[in-house]
Amino acid sequence: MHPHLFTTPGTAGFAEELDAERTRQIARWGDQRHPDGTGGPGTRQQADQARAHCQHLADTGGIDWRSILLEEVHEALAESDPAKLRTELVQVAAVCAAWVSDIDRR
Template identity: 60%
Template sequence: MSHPSTFTTPGVRQFAEEIDAERQRQLAKFGDQHHPDGTGNKSQQEYADHKRRWCEAAFGSGYGTWADILAEEVAEVEAERDPAKLRAELLQVAAVCAAWVADIDSRTTADHVCNSIMARGEMDEPLGYLICGMCGKRKSEAQR
């Protein structure tokens, strides 16, 4: 497989580099892992249909969110049994994550009032300080 030397979508290069750094941390912590997919059963397929309808209804009523989109895409991953289609669905999840990260990165502090959540580090471990859940700034830097 060839890899592009230039990313054409704004923000994707940084996103890919951050994913690579996280994968290096995972490999250092857990090594190379191999697990069954655990996808494609009837209840997962029914749940994917439910999440698809939920997402369509949310956006149809004007209240759709990135979380709705990602939940739908993850449900579609879980519903897929065929390895080639599963891979394609996983890439769709990654693309939604890239779009969501780009949206977060595009926000200015004037777009919101900062709220506080616990900062997380590698493998989602608490880092011991608060950040804004919208812009990611440390609490001391965030709007109040």
């Protein structure tokens, strides 16, 4: 456990659970290597639609975690540049952490 590495409330627990899940995945499937499969035809349009939908919900007071996560996922799927894809995937993980934290506080 490394409580000093995480300053955002709830992040340390999330990271520990994430690490445990990755350990289970590696035990079951090994260290996997796959192509990204991102940046294909139509993915930028889907990302733009998800972003617009999320913004509309935010503007009208109807935002939800599902829409926020889907926006981030679609943005990641639209990226073909590995550095930009990595940035988007970190954003996906951060939204997941925020959503889990919100669930835990209910």
